[in-house]
Amino acid sequence: MERIEFVSEEFGDTSSLKTETLLLNMGPQHPSTHGVLRVLLRLDGEYVVKATTHIGYLHRGVEKLCEHITYQQCIPYTDRMDYVASICSNIGYILTVEKLLGIQDEVPERAKVAEVILFELGRIESHLIGIGTNALDLGAMSVFMYCFKERERVYDILEIVCGARMTTSYPRVGGLPLDLPENFSEVVRNFIKVFPETLNEVDKLLTRNRLWVDRTKDVAFISAEDAIDLGLTGPVLRGSGVPYDVRKAMPYLDYENYDFEVPVATDGDAYSRYLCRMEEMRQSLRIIEQGIDNLPDGPYIADLPEIVLPEKELVYTRMESLIRHFVLVYEGFKPPPGEVRLAVENPKGELSYYLVSDGSGQPYRMRVRGPSFVNLQALSKMVEGSLLADVIAAIGSLDIVLGEVDR
Amino acid sequence: MTFEPQTALDSINRHKPSAILEVTEFRGETTLLINKLDLHAVASHLKRNHGFVFLADITAVDYLGLRNPRYEVLYVVHRFGEGFEDNARLNLRIGVPEDRLRATSVTNIWKGADWLEREVYDMFGIVFEGHPDLRRILMPDDYDYFPLRKDFDVRNREPSKRCFERELEAGKLDFRGSLDKPLEKSPNN
Numbered sequence: 001m002e003r004i005e006f007v008s009e010e011f012g013d014t015s016s017l018k019t020e021t022l023l024l025n026m027g028p029q030h031p032s033t034h035g036v037l038r039v040l041l042r043l044d045g046e047y048v049v050k051a052t053t054h055i056g057y058l059h060r061g062v063e064k065l066c067e068h069i070t071y072q073q074c075i076p077y078t079d080r081m082d083y084v085a086s087i088c089s090n091i092g093y094i095l096t097v098e099k100l101l102g103i104q105d106e107v108p109e110r111a112k113v114a115e116v117i118l119f120e121l122g123r124i125e126s127h128l129i130g131i132g133t134n135a136l137d138l139g140a141m142s143v144f145m146y147c148f149k150e151r152e153r154v155y156d157i158l159e160i161v162c163g164a165r166m167t168t169s170y171p172r173v174g175g176l177p178l179d180l181p182e183n184f185s186e187v188v189r190n191f192i193k194v195f196p197e198t199l200n201e202v203d204k205l206l207t208r209n210r211l212w213v214d215r216t217k218d219v220a221f222i223s224a225e226d227a228i229d230l231g232l233t234g235p236v237l238r239g240s241g242v243p244y245d246v247r248k249a250m251p252y253l254d255y256e257n258y259d260f261e262v263p264v265a266t267d268g269d270a271y272s273r274y275l276c277r278m279e280e281m282r283q284s285l286r287i288i289e290q291g292i293d294n295l296p297d298g299p300y301i302a303d304l305p306e307i308v309l310p311e312k313e314l315v316y317t318r319m320e321s322l323i324r325h326f327v328l329v330y331e332g333f334k335p336p337p338g339e340v341r342l343a344v345e346n347p348k349g350e351l352s353y354y355l356v357s358d359g360s361g362q363p364y365r366m367r368v369r370g371p372s373f374v375n376l377q378a379l380s381k382m383v384e385g386s387l388l389a390d391v392i393a394a395i396g397s398l399d400i401v402l403g404e405v406d407r
Numbered sequence: 408m409t410f411e412p413q414t415a416l417d418s419i420n421r422h423k424p425s426a427i428l429e430v431t432e433f434r435g436e437t438t439l440l441i442n443k444l445d446l447h448a449v450a451s452h453l454k455r456n457h458g459f460v461f462l463a464d465i466t467a468v469d470y471l472g473l474r475n476p477r478y479e480v481l482y483v484v485h486r487f488g489e490g491f492e493d494n495a496r497l498n499l500r501i502g503v504p505e506d507r508l509r510a511t512s513v514t515n516i517w518k519g520a521d522w523l524e525r526e527v528y529d530m531f532g533i534v535f536e537g538h539p540d541l542r543r544i545l546m547p548d549d550y551d552y553f554p555l556r557k558d559f560d561v562r563n564r565e566p567s568k569r570c571f572e573r574e575l576e577a578g579k580l581d582f583r584g585s586l587d588k589p590l591e592k593s594p595n596n
Contacts, residue, residue, distance in 0.1 A: 056545040063530075064554055064561060099434055228460050228487075231519025244461075244487060249494035338433045341483065341498070343463070354481070356468055365555075369464040377522050406545060 021049055024388075028057050032137040032392045035402025039379070039391065046388050051380045055373075058406035066366040070332030071097050074366065076169045081370060082404040085126035085347045087118050087158065087168045089404075092344040094171045095252055096353040100340045101333070103174065106302040110295065111175035116253050117188060117291040118161065118170070119344075120284040124195070125154040126347035126399075127235075127277040134274065134396030135206060138215045143205050150198045157187050173333070174308040175301030188292050192285055199281060206274070216270040220382040220394035223268055230381065231374045234349025235280065236398060239273035241266035246345035258287050270397035277399075280347075307333045332361030346371055348399055370404040412437045412497060415457050422452050438481075438498040446482075446501050447511045453484055454516055459497065461485040462517035465524055467503075467531045471557035476502035478531060480510055503533055512537040530555035 027038035036057035042050040062081060066074045078093040079086030094115075098104050132147030155165040160181050162170040171177070206212045222232070227240040237244055245262040247255040263279035265272030301308055309328055314321035337359040343352035349371025356365040375398050382394045416439070419426055426445035431438045441449050453459040463483040470477060482499040503510055512535035514520045524535045525544040532553040535541060543550065552559055 056543075056547070059545040061554060061561075064559075068561065102434060226518075229518045231462050231517065231523075242487070243491075244494075245491075248491040249487075250496070339438075339468075340434050341436065341464075350463065352464060352483075354464070354466060358473070365468045367464075367466045369466070373522065373526075374519060377519060 019044070026391070028054075032395060033402070034133060034395070034400060035405075037376075037395070037400075037402055037405075039395075041383075041388065041391065043388060048383050048386055048388060048391065051383050051391070053376060053379055055376065055402070055405050058402050060407065062407045063366055063368060066363055068362060070329075070361050071335070071363060072173065072328075072332060074363065075172075076167065078368075079167050079169055080403060081368065081407055082126075082346060082348065082351070082372070082401050083166060084129050084401050085122040086166060087122040087170060088126070088344065088346045089351065090168055090170055091115050091119050091253075092342070092346065092351050093353055094173055095344065096340060096342040096355055097173045097335070099342050100335045100338065100355050100357055101173070101307065102336075103302060103304060103307065106304060107175055108299045108302060110180075110298050110300050111171070111302075112253055113291050113295050114176060114180055114300070115171060116255070116258070117288050117295075118158070119253070120287045120291070121154050121157060121188075121191075123284050123347040124281050125151050127281050128154075130347070130396075130399035131202065131206075131274060131277055134270075134393070134399070135212070137392045137396045138212070140205070140209075140212065143202055146198055146201055146205070150195060153191055153195070157184075157191060160184070160187060172301065172308070174304055175299070177301070179300045180295075185292055185295065188288060192289055192292070195285060196282075199278070203278060207278070213271060215393055216274060216397065217267075218269050219386065219390045220270045220397055221268050222378055222382055226381060227268070227378070230378050232349070232378055233371050234345070234347070234375065234399075235273050235276040236349065236375050236378065238262065238264050239276045240268035246343050246350050250343060252342065252344055258290050260284075260287050270393050273397045273399075334359060334361050343369075348372055348401070348404075349375055368404075368407055370407060372398075372400040372402070372404040373407070376400050376405055412495070415453065415497065418456060419449055419452060423448055436496070436498060438500060441499050441501050443501045443503065443510065446499065447513060447516070449499065450482065450484070450513050451516050453497070458486040458488070459484040460517075461487065462513070462519050462523075463496070465513075465520055465527060467527045467533060467555075469531060469555065469557045474502075476504035478503040478505070478508070478533060480527060480533060482513070508533050510535055512541075514538055529553070532556070 022043045024041045024043050026041055027033045028036040038054040040052040041048050062077050066077060075090060075093060078089045082089045098107060128147040128151045132144040135143040158168055159165050161184065162168045222240055224240045224242050227237050228242060241264055243262050243264045248262055260283045263276050263283065265275045305324060310321040310324050315325045335357045337357055339356045341352055341354045343350050351371055352369040354367035355363050358364040379394060379398065383391045416427065423445050426442050426449050427439050428442055429440035463485045465482050467478055467480045470479060479500050479502055483496060484499065485496050488494055501510060510533055512524055514524065522544060524538055525541060527533055528535060528541055529543045529546055530553060
């Protein structure tokens with residue numbers, strides 16, 4: 001972008017003019033920060049000289065709180081971090097606990113496939129919001145509406161599966177708490193049929209839209225080297241041309257058996273990230289389709305009495321089940337001492353949980369490596385030297401959720 | 408070509424013979440306990456010669472009364488490789504003793520360590536020497552405590568009694584927050 005220097009032509013010598021930089025405070029309450037983010041901007045005219053990010057306004061101390069409750073009780077805390085794709089955070093945590101217990105092979109196939117389907121639905125939902133709000137911040141209101149209409153459909157599916165729309169708290173250690181509803185396949189197939197239409201509408205509205213391209217192309221640039229150096233993951237890393245996806249690199253939930261591509265764009269700007277997200281939604285649809293075609297019948301939760309709660313009917317009718325229920329709720333199951341780390345490909349990047357067990361029913365330490373937290377580091381690098389208006393595009397294209405940044 | 412952690416181990420042993428103190432395997436993860444003073448050398452060696460260009464995470468654990476040294480800082484390094492199956496991960500950990508809460512910063516190896524080290528400092532009080540801007544990140548700047556330490560009591564929002572007992576023995580106790588003494592009622596109540 002060229003800087004227009006008409007001052008010098010009209011006034012001749014400008015060396016006597018005194019210029020100084022201006023400090024602008026953006027946030028913590030600003031509609032485009034998607035939460036409570038504060039950025040201190042040092043401005044030279046309309047150009048950003050330095051940007052300092054301040055976070056922590058939404059800090060709830062999840063890691064500390066989880067040290068005092070049982071492993072099962074931690075699940076609702078995980079979906080309040082990345083509340084846009086809460087089902088993905090849930091599944092990531094469940095998988096980590098299963099790895100700590102060493103029961104991955106015991107989890108029935110039906111539960112695994114259902115978790116993959118829900119995980120990809122969560123990804124679609126998160127990318128819809130990411131693209132919708134990014135466009136809204138830049139003034140494209142109708143895209144936002146199309147995206148939110150489609151997000152409602154995803155929420156409807158989540159609602160019939162787990163009863164909640166946003167804070168799902170759905171799977172349990174060992175599988176699913178209840179069998180999938182009878183019309184699950186039908187609803188998901190219906191979604192697969194109608195969703196591409198909206199995706200094409202969004203595509204038509206944005207991909208070749210002159211205003212959108214002008215506002216996002218060459219904006220918030222980050223090179224591949226910088227992206228790796230800063231530890232960025234997700235569409236932000238793939239938008240810079242690095243083909244890293246945890247689903248392929250360190251497969252979990254048998255992702256290696258699904259046929260899908262990892263989209264990569266090479267320009268490293270906000271537009272490439274948008275393209276990556278669009279293509280990832282199409283790939284997610286492919287995965288969901290394969291999952292729903294191969295959804296097996298059979299048990300939905302592992303047969304592990306020392307970990308899994310007994311069925312409700314048995315609790316009401318049999319003494320042994322009641323005792324087991326009481327012990328599992330009161331003390332929780334006790335994993336062997338050790339420490340595990342598991343990474344999953346959250347819509348926003350690599351989400352990894354680190355659990356330390358001391359052999360008791362509560363985690364000794366739980367650490368969440370949120371993708372938003374690490375990705376937000378890149379904001380200063382992206383916006384320094386660019387226009388003030390591009391800061392909004394940069395924050396939108398990073399697609400952060402402050403609930404996860406601050407935890 | 409899949410990456411074998413053993414090649415990296417051998418090469419570290421050649422490069423810095425005394426650096427690796429212990430190797431543990433649990434659930435398919437390799438964790439190296441590194442001598443604290445050698446961490447920076449080992450990290451840059453891994454990045455330069457073995458392609459560990461990506462730092463996935465830095466975190467710490469407080470093993471109060473369980474291990475000596477009390478704190479452990481954990482680094483997770485990652486290499487990409489040619490194809491997807493060449494990706495590999497290593498966990499490095501160092502012990503940080505309670506009486507000298509210092510570690511060397513790796514920000515000049517991986518820039519992404521910046522916020523991660525700030526978070527460890529914020530939550531545990533471990534100072535990373537050589538960090539360009541070590542400030543609190545999640546907690547307020549004027550906050551006096553380090554919340555993820557095990558002796559931080561969530562209910563009282565103050566370090567629990569054990570800290571005060573130790574300070575009492577050392578004869579430098581400030582009674583402002585002591586639990587032995589009933590809290591003074593403010594005149595408004």
